[in-house]
Amino acid sequence: MRLLLDTHIFLWYIAGERKISESILAMIRDPDNQVYLSVISEWEIIIKHQLGRLPLPASPGVYIPAQRRRHRIDVLSLDEDAVSALGELPAIHRDPFDRMLISQAMYHGLILVTVDRVVMKYGDVMNVRMLLAN
Numbered sequence: 500m501r502l503l504l505d506t507h508i509f510l511w512y513i514a515g516e517r518k519i520s521e522s523i524l525a526m527i528r529d530p531d532n533q534v535y536l537s538v539i540s541e542w543e544i545i546i547k548h549q550l551g552r553l554p555l556p557a558s559p560g561v562y563i564p565a566q567r568r569r570h571r572i573d574v575l576s577l578d579e580d581a582v583s584a585l586g587e588l589p590a591i592h593r594d595p596f597d598r599m600l601i602s603q604a605m606y607h608g609l610i611l612v613t614v615d616r617v618v619m620k621y622g623d624v625m626n627v628r629m630l631l632a633n
Contacts (some may be wrong), residue, residue, distance in 0.1 A: 500526060500610060501535070501608065502527065502609065502610050502612050503603060503604045503611050504540070504572070505540070505613035505615065505632075506540040506544060508612050508614070509536050509540060512570065513570060518614070519633065523630060533573060534571065534572045534573065535572065535574070535575040536572050536573075537575040538575065543596040545560070575603060581603045582599070588625065597615065597617075601618060604628070605625055611628070614633045
């Protein structure tokens with residue numbers, strides 16, 4: 500299974516939050532699954548940290564890659580084809596970070612793991628596989 504973690508799922512996972520269901524935690528921890536964090540999520544984390552809305556124990560440029568490696572989560576780079584796929588998305592969700600994650604999941608054939616019910620609506624109208632994490 501190839502999973503793309505929504506930003507909040509990654510942050511909850513590395514913090515050990517109990518907001519993620521046990522079945523999703525098992526999928527993330529399963530060494531047979533490929534788990535990704537998009538550079539889009541890292542960008543979102545950096546912006547929120549700089550705005551004072553997301554405290555972290557270290558600089559996001561150091562902390563996020565270290566946590567990714569610690570938890571065996573691969574980086575998903577941004578490429579032109581995934582950006583171009585944004586044009587296919589209906590205007591269901593307005594958040595640009597979430598829209599890009601949806602586009603990446605769709606283009607790369609990944610399962611997007613989220614708790615955002617608005618994001619989940621894309622699974623009904625587009626070729627995007629999603630898992631509700633709670």
